[in-house]
Amino acid sequence: MASQQEHTVKAFDQDIGQLxxxxxxxxxxxxxxxxxxxxxxxxxxxxxxxxxxxxxxxxDAIEADVERTAVRIIALxxxxxxxxxxxVAALKIAAVVxxxxxxxxxxxxxxxxxxGEHRIEPLSTVPAMxxxxxxxxxxxxxxxxARDAAKAVEIVRRDRTLDDxxxxxxxxxxxxxxxxxxxxSQCAHLLFVAKNLERIGDHATNVAEMVHFAATGNxxxxxxxxxx
Amino acid sequence: MTDHAKITxxxxxxxxxxKQAIRNVSLHVRQDEVTAFIGPSGxxxxxxxxxxxxxxDTIAGARVEGDVRLDGEDIYARAMDVVQLRARVGMVFQKPxxxxxxxxxxxxxxxxxxxxxxxxxxxxxxxxRSLQRAGLWNEVKDRLSESxxxxxxxQQQRLCIARAIAVDPEVILMDEPCSALDPIATARxxxxxxxxxGRYAIVIVTHNMQQAARxxxxxxxxxxGELVEYGDTSAMFTNPREERTxxxxxxxxx
Ligand SMILES: Nc1ncnc2c1ncn2[C@@H]1O[C@H](COP(=O)(O)OP(=O)(O)OP(=O)(O)O)[C@@H](O)[C@H]1O
Ligand SMILES: [Mg+2]
Numbered sequence: 391m392a393s394q395q396e397h398t399v400k401a402f403d404q405d406i407g408q409l410x411x412x413x414x415x416x417x418x419x420x421x422x423x424x425x426x427x428x429x430x431x432x433x434x435x436x437x438x439x440x441x442x443x444x445x446x447x448x449x450d451a452i453e454a455d456v457e458r459t460a461v462r463i464i465a466l467x468x469x470x471x472x473x474x475x476x477x478v479a480a481l482k483i484a485a486v487v488x489x490x491x492x493x494x495x496x497x498x499x500x501x502x503x504x505x506g507e508h509r510i511e512p513l514s515t516v517p518a519m520x521x522x523x524x525x526x527x528x529x530x531x532x533x534x535x536a537r538d539a540a541k542a543v544e545i546v547r548r549d550r551t552l553d554d555x556x557x558x559x560x561x562x563x564x565x566x567x568x569x570x571x572x573x574x575s576q577c578a579h580l581l582f583v584a585k586n587l588e589r590i591g592d593h594a595t596n597v598a599e600m601v602h603f604a605a606t607g608n609x610x611x612x613x614x615x616x617x618x
Numbered sequence: 619m620t621d622h623a624k625i626t627x628x629x630x631x632x633x634x635x636x637k638q639a640i641r642n643v644s645l646h647v648r649q650d651e652v653t654a655f656i657g658p659s660g661x662x663x664x665x666x667x668x669x670x671x672x673x674x675d676t677i678a679g680a681r682v683e684g685d686v687r688l689d690g691e692d693i694y695a696r697a698m699d700v701v702q703l704r705a706r707v708g709m710v711f712q713k714p715x716x717x718x719x720x721x722x723x724x725x726x727x728x729x730x731x732x733x734x735x736x737x738x739x740x741x742x743x744x745x746x747r748s749l750q751r752a753g754l755w756n757e758v759k760d761r762l763s764e765s766x767x768x769x770x771x772x773q774q775q776r777l778c779i780a781r782a783i784a785v786d787p788e789v790i791l792m793d794e795p796c797s798a799l800d801p802i803a804t805a806r807x808x809x810x811x812x813x814x815x816g817r818y819a820i821v822i823v824t825h826n827m828q829q830a831a832r833x834x835x836x837x838x839x840x841x842x843g844e845l846v847e848y849g850d851t852s853a854m855f856t857n858p859r860e861e862r863t864x865x866x867x868x869x870x871x872x
Contacts, residue, residue, distance in 0.1 A: 395865055395870045396870065397868070397869045397870050398869050398870065398871065399869060402869060467869075468827070468828055469868070470827060470831075470855050470856075470867045470868050471855060471856060471857065471858050471863075471864045471867055471868050472864060472868065473868045474855075474856060475856065475857070607856065607857030608857070
């Protein structure tokens with residue numbers, strides 16, 4: 391699948407290596423942001439919530455770096471075949487990871503809004519959902535680094551679990567709001583948090599699809615999606 | 619596949635003395651397409667290109683085996699008139715090679731020896747039309763009596779294309795036609811190739827991957843005398859089937 395052979399022009403390999411490094415750095419930050427957002431939410435940690443916003447600027451900066459590097463590679467090296475697919479995938483993945491960072495930031499923004507309220511019980515299932523979402527992000531970027539199409543397929547299938555989680559949290563929160571109207575504000579915020587996590591899963595799935603295309607040159611089939 | 623095939627080559631082998639330069643190559647050139655030949659130096663692109671209009675006949679020690687047909691007609695048949703064949707399948711070389719004669723004469727030479735013009739006026743018309751199609755007319759119309767060798771490299775190459783066009787060929791073979799040209803002159807030749815597409819079947823040998831990707835619809839990748847992969851250009855440059863093709867076009871060949 392992935393060509394292990396080096397380019398005749400060594401600088402080409404360095405450029406591609408730099409691009410991969412930036413993507414994995416970005417992915418690491420996004421994954422950490424999801425985890426931190428959960429911790430901040432559970433503990434009502436305003437300082438940590440604020441740090442997530444700072445870190446998001448770094449994600450944005452790296453995205454700009456990816457764009458510059460990819461544009462330079464295209465201009466100087468005119469990549470083809472798997473190289474071309476990888477550079478294009480890197481560009482798109484950077485944009486998606488940036489969005490994932492935004493979702494984490496959005497979760498962090500809700501920390502002060504529910505601060506001071508008595509924590510309701512459904513909050514305890516949200517971190518479990520966040521853990522799966524963060525793992526999907528982590529594994530999708532690992533799959534990119536390894537150009538591992540099989541792993542990409544496996545990630546796409548995991549998205550179902552996240553959707554199920556969301557449905558379950560949704561039902562629980564609605565029941566809670568009906569039973570105890572005082573929790574409506576907090577429940578509404580948690581609903582958005584769960585929705586953000588569900589979107590993060592969708593984006594990780596997107597990344598996995600791009601990884602599959604970059605690695606194989608083909609879109610995932612319905613069968614690989616597990617649609618039949 | 620045979621539907622629009624202008625040239626069909628089946629099981630072609632070429633030898634230079636005892637050395638085999640082309641090994642069992644089969645390939646069809648379609649009428650309405652530009653076909654690009656790519657591959658590392660010495661892989662046999664020029665050798666195979668020359669089998670398509672029997673230019674190898676002119677090389678001492680070269681021997682061609684196999685079946686090559688133009689519109690179904692065996693071009694290696696005894697009855698084939700080679701001069702006529704090379705008018706039908708014209709060739710443009712890597713280095714522009716105008717005759718040391720006037721621009722007009724360079725283009726008029728072919729139609730004259732093939733008796734394509736019945737009058738001076740008709741000959742002048744053919745010359746003008748050929749120079750027009752080669753995108754050179756506006757630059758030379760006021761200096762047709764000047765020597766062809768006084769033109770710039772890019773202009774000379776277009777003059778050679780005009781010369782090939784002048785005999786009303788069916789196929790044009792180009793062997794690295796842009797390798798001696800600057801980017802602007804190269805772009806003009808590429809533009810010309812797209813203009814000529816459809817009117818002539820075109821085969822171009824190039825070392826420039828981007829050029830192959832830009833101008834051709836089909837690409838053939840040769841390696842060590844073999845045809846490794848042949849297919850749609852867009853697929854070839856985004857997702858080649860063969861590992862050897864991929865390593866070559868991504869600059870990993872070594
Ligand atoms: N006239 C000749 N006599 C003997 N061997 C030849 C002759 N012409 C070519 N060859 C050999 O045949 C092989 C193919 O040569 P050819 O010129 O077709 O390669 P090519 O793909 O066009 O290379 P390049 O990209 O450098 O033009 C080479 O090994 C070359 O040395
Ligand atoms: Mg050659």
